[in-house]
Amino acid sequence: MAFLSALIAGILFGSGLLLSRMCDPQRVLGFLDVAGRWNPALAFTMGGAILVAAPAFWYVRTRQRTLLGEPVQLPDRFKINLPLITGAAVFGVGWGLSGICPGPSLLLLAGGTAQSLAFVGGLIAGSLALGLLPQRSKAS
């Protein structure tokens, strides 16, 4: 059951990236290029996603349970610290260079191109590199 619902959620997620063209690097760069020919369409994608997901988060946050009654611990909503800001900034540089973030990068793997493999190879190395740093509070 958990396997099946996660699979269907993944299919919906990937379809959304495809339909919104969030997986197209040029499209994302056009959205980020506020001083050039700015294309605001992806703001609608984020807005649409939040509009649909927010009621579900409200439901789970107030009950601390899933629809099936399983307990849920949502991530902390308030702690703002250096790893959060530094990490987001480093991510921003990488995202701005290529126009690719983690979700689209995995969808792009389906194309089997050397470019998508290079990005995901870097993604794996970068994710693992964090574990090599001297001890710090673990990201969840």
Place this chain on the structure above:
Amino acid sequence: MTADYWRALAGGGLIGTAAAMLLLLNGKIAGISGIFGNVIRGVFGIQRWRAAFLLGLVLPGAVFGLRGIEFAQGVPGLALSGLLVGFGTRLGSGCTSGHGVCGLSNLSRRSLVATLTFMAVAAATVFIVRHGDFLWRS
């Protein structure tokens, strides 16, 4: 152009539905960097839902095909970009989906700060790459 906006909005609706479903049924956050990071660390065997979600995510690309994808960088540039994205999202505990979609949907102040930071830095990076030639022109 209007059809383009509808398509962007509908795609967002699908992404939101996926995040709602994973939360309501599995009790999990649809944060791709977190799910992917855990899978490559080998939590894979214990938490099969993560592998199922990632498999589902790749499927539409394989079924419908990816047309008109044009990368902005060559292989070395993309590897560097992926490295920064992987490291940054793990250090900052989230990416566009985890902080941007799920965190903001959960009214998280922490995710709002992260989202504003990576959006602003990404826009600044694009600005320097595309319009920054004045910086090194003597």
